[in-house]
Amino acid sequence: MASIGAPASHISPTGVVFSSSRNVPTLEAKGSATSSASASINEAEKAESWDDEKALARYLVPALEKGQKNARLKPPTPWIRFRVWYNPYRMNFSLAFALNMIAIVVSCTHRWGYAENHAAALALGNLTASVACRNEFFLRYFLADTSMQWAPLWWRIFLTGFIQHIGGIHSGCAAAGIAWFFFLVIRTFQHHVAKHTPAVVLAWGIITLVVINVVMFAAMPWIRAHHHNFFERHHRFAGWLAVVFVWIFVCINDSYNTENGKFHSNGNHLAKTQEFWYALFITVLIAVPWFTVRKVPVEITTPSPRVAVIKFQKGIQQGLLGRISRSATVEYHGFGIISEGIESNTHYIIAGVQGDWTRGLVNDPPKFLYTREMKFAGLPYLAHFFRRGIAICTGSGIGAVLSTTVQLDNWFLIWIGSDMEKSFGPVLFDMINRTMPKERYILFDTKKEGRRPDTMKMLKEIYTSFKAEVVLITSNPAGNAELMQGCKENGMHSFGPLWDS
Structure with missing residues (x-):
């Protein structure tokens, strides 16, 4: 992965360059110079949009100083906090x-x-x-x-x-x-x-x-x-x-x-x-x-003590979530489903260790799990409502949004985590590199880089350059509140996860 301050011509294996010294490339001059005089307005807009996306492959992620957690200079106003809460x-x-x-x-x-x-x-x-x-x-x-x-x-x-x-x-x-x-x-x-x-x-x-x-x-x-x-x-x-x-x-x-x-x-x-x-x-x-509960074979890999990667048979459309259990009737847990599409032969669930049940998947991985064939729709299921959007996630939140950015070419992925390849293994990174062009995703490993990204600055710049209409956030409660408040302050439409729904 590229280091801080890498030149713009260098692209990391995961398709992103990290830097705190440069903003998103300006895009206004692109597109129109190559358009013929007879091109329609619609064709010109498509050409400009295509050039804008290509420019994002050279985007330099703004990073914070070492030890700095966020770039916010003052807390959000009570009105902003209320709007996010209510x-x-x-x-x-x-x-x-x-x-x-x-x-x-x-x-x-x-x-x-x-x-x-x-x-x-x-x-x-x-x-x-x-x-x-x-x-x-x-x-x-x-x-x-x-x-x-x-x-x-x-x-x-x-x-x-x-x-x-x-x-x-x-x-x-x-x-x-x-x-x-x-x-x-x-x-x-x-x-x-x-x-x-x-x-x-x-x-x-x-x-x-x-x-x-x-x-x-x-x-x-x-x-x-x-x-x-x-x-x-x-x-x-x-x-x-x-x-x-x-x-x-x-x-x-x-x-x-x-x-x-x-x-x-x-x-x-x-x-x-x-x-x-x-x-x-x-x-x-x-x-x-x-009536749709089935006992299905699974393959579980544990790239780290914090994560279980569960592999199922059959492809799944984007935006759906699944419930799994060791028993037919007791203790079902819902997770986002990762799949390349219904034509794929497999789909995955990323289970981050948060309690005894998920810890058991790592310490004692089963050969079979119970699941309902009738999956339920999550927030990303509504991604087709929007012409363009950004999915930003941290850690195991990738499980809820990766299918959306893989299956829909009008969505941009931002994934932030610590020691990501070691924690999650090669499966997700291979899927991203195979199915998504470099101009449609940013992966930021805070442990490798030794610092955090300036998330809101990055999000604003990508939102503008990608011409996004909405942001989907999948983070922990504190990170979700911070991003939701920042989006409200900057006039960006956003939706985050719920813990009481």
Whole structure:
């Protein structure tokens, strides 16, 4: 890899030159001199864009002084920090939850007769929306693989933000659905004398409420971050149990006749209720992905004690993520998928060691893993919304974006890490060198160079020169916040990973 201050004519084996003394080459004079007078405006723009890309092969990465962590002279303003913190995820949560809370308040005043008679339907409707927003089957068909590049940029940015942060609707509607269950159970107890409600209906309402509350509290961000196994087991298995209890509650509630105080069995009547169809839709959405679980052979290499490179059979399109486990039902973990395309014979997952489960992949690599053939769409799946973009990542974050930059020639890759070739092995570097021209990627090894890049300066220059519309960031929480804040300050559209989605 080239050293700091290398001449511009020298290109490193990984296609990048490092220097702190030069900016991106100026590009305004290129393109038009070679265009014929009869060339169309569109052809001239394409020629200029092509020349601009070629110039990026000679780009010199601005580097910081040794020991300097970033080039920021002052912290971001409170407004910038708030804009990054109050992202569309929290907006979606606020909107979904607030609208339902307003509806419940109105219902408590006895001014909404529908809620008095169909509180269970409102609860299950919210839970249906919640499940759908986290379901591989629903999202893959909702996110049709169709280009949106014809639409105005503001709309594509809005739509990307909404889809990426649709988890806000998942958590907002789940919390609201539980609130509606509280409303329903309280109302049932208030009217149980007048309506002669039997004890079994009251008891089952409480049991259902307790179980779905366990599901919700197991998914709290702090629990997910610090007790992932607790979250995994309780959120999944208590969730399945909650579905069973919901079915029992729906059937019992429908079969009880408040007029004569007796139970009756009428399947035709049950099938006409909203509650029945909501419960059925929830069950189908939850069950379908599990029918695609397969035990598949894998080859695991461990180039370093920090990383496991997992090789699978079959190629995968860009932007998809996969869940893997040693067991068919317990402890699934999601990772980005690296593949050269659906025509390829293989795909890879890069598992960085972060806990006991990933450490086990390094210390005791299995020959088989369980995975779902139905993959779920990640943020890079929306890359086709944009004419040009930049994917910037650190460390094992390469797993989420490499397929995008390999399979789509309108995306630029920036990968920053420490001792990268030793940590990740030759597979990724071979794929990059074989499939991507030198003008479309930058690899910066902080250990080899002995310093960090001036990331925001580099990102601004590449953003301008590559004519990018958006930046996708895959880093740790601190690095993600820093880059997101810098992009906000410099008017660049950007999206980063979520840890509570």
